[in-house]
Amino acid sequence: MNISKEQLDDLNAVVTVDIAKADYSDKVDSILKDYRKNANIPGFRKGHVPMGLVKKQYGKAVLVDEVNKLLQDALNKYLTEEKLDVLGNPLPKEQENFNWDADDYSFEFELGLAPKFEVKLNGKKAITHYKIVATDEMIDNQIKTIQKQYGKLISKDSAEKDDLINGTFVNEEKEIENQTTISLDKIKGKRNLDKFIGSKVGDVLTLKTKGLFTDDHDLMNALKVSHDEAHDLDIEVTFTISEINHQELADLDQDLFDKLYGKDTVKSVTELKEKIKQDADRQFVQQSDQQLLNDVTESVLENTKFDLPAEFLQKWIQATGEQPLTEDEAKDEYEKSEKGLRFQLIEGKIINDNNLQVTFDELKEFAKDLIKGQMAQFGQMSPEDKELEDIAARILSNQDEVKRISEQLMSQKLLAYYKENVKLKEKEVSFDDFVKEVYK
Structure with a gap:
């Protein structure tokens, strides 16, 4: 067996693998002998099938299989020994008039080679490494969120600013019917908020979706519509109030601190x-x-x-x-x-x-x-x-x-x-x- 490489350029090469009959014949003959011992062919006793018939029936398949095994083993060994840094896998080149009936074979493979280069970590400008800090406003908002989470809901007859309103949004044309809870502190603009203030359980409010919430994502959740639909959605909806609650904030006391972080960790x-x-x-x-x-x-x-x-x-x-x-x-x-x-x-x-x-x-x-x-x-x-x-x-x-x-x-x-x-x-x-x- 002989393997050679033709370097086409820095990034491409062709490897040729030549396999002679002596490289595979012993192995093929050994496998065919085992086939002969175990072959079940009508008209012949097991182990007494003529070798010529075994070769005719199985010889080509065994030959192709063994040559391909030799080829892959040899190619992989060559790439490893030569320390060739290839991209992808070797691609066999098409060969016209290839003849499996010949004794000797020649196979060609295209190789894509990894480039040689130096890494440039630094450009002209320095890269910004952000140091993100928690502002006092963010910390205060987080504390308020915690107080809401651990606070109590108190049922009310009529709505006031910052209350939680449970109800159902409906728009028949858009097939919207979604029950949700909204916090009045997320309603945008005095005109919209005034429609909620003083409302009672059972009231039906008529609202415009455009500019209803300070954040369009709240509209998406309230109506159960897609992200794209929520942006610039301008339709009329009704909102039937089913429940009004005021969220009483939890006290910032030791009991709350212990619930959050364990006993006496925060005091x-x-x-x-x-x-x-x-x-x-x-x-x-x-x-x-x-x-x-x-x-x-x-x-x-x-x-x-x-x-x-x-x-x-x-x-x-x-x-x-x-x-x-x-x-x-x-x-x-x-x-x-x-x-x-x-x-x-x-x-x-x-x-x-x-x-x-x-x-x-x-x-x-x-x-x-x-x-x-x-x-x-x-x-x-x-x-x-x-x-x-x-x-x-x-x-x-x-x-x-x-x-x-x-x-x-x-x-x-x-x-x-x-x-x-x-x-x-x-x-x-x-x-x-x-x-x-x-x-x-």
Whole structure:
């Protein structure tokens, strides 16, 4: 057997595998002898079928199978030994007049090769690393939400500002009929609010949907319509009141603090605010870090330039798709996936060049930390190490879980690397300002 490579350019090559009769004949003969021993052919005793008949009936199939096995083993071994970094898989070239009746065979495979490049982490501008902080207003709103959640509902005869009104919205033309509870503090404008103030159970209010709520998403929930329908919806609806309640806020006392955080963990409103701020800041760190990963990804993609074997990859997509694709369809698929492939190559190079690979011991410790965090949410603050080891072992026996946790750990490693090596500028913002800047 002989294998050779023709380098067409930096990104494309053709590998030729020559297989001679001596490479496969012994194996084929051995398999056919086993077939002869076990063949059941009418007119012949088992084990006494003429070899010529066995070869005629099974020889070609056995030959093709064994040559293909040899071919794949040889090709994979060659790619590994030569350390060829290929994209996709080798594609067999079509060969005219190929003859399986010959003794010797020659197979050609097209290769798409990964490009050589240097990663450029930094562009002209520094990347913004947001530090999201919980404002006093946000903390106060959260406290009010908690007080509502743990407060009491007091039934009323007539509605006043900030009451909760239960009723049914109806519009026959749009087939809207939805029972819901609305808070009057979400009604927009004095004219709309005045229709509710003083209303009683059984009253039927006629309302315009446009500008009814301060947020169109509240209209979407109130009418049970789609997101797109809710925006700019301008119809008349009736609202039949079935219940009016005033929400009495829970007192900010030790009983409430203990319900929220456990006995004597928080002992004052000041400590409550600090606890809420700590929890919010912790969540904001995750959002900030995810945005940093996104921004670094875009920056590195923009600044790291290299070519890909596009023509080969389009042919590979066309040949390996679950369903047959035309050339144009394969080109479209390639264009959709090109950005992801580019970053996959960039990320792989960053990981390899900086030894950021995930080891099993790191994975196990990371899994144990995740488990401890989950157990803490249910009040188990100090689990024994053996219990953690057993749970981690069960989780890591599931390949899907291993993949998921490995990706989480790798994201943390990359994030730490970026924070050390990418030119960043920190910007302190409120959560609302963060949303405006990032999702503008």
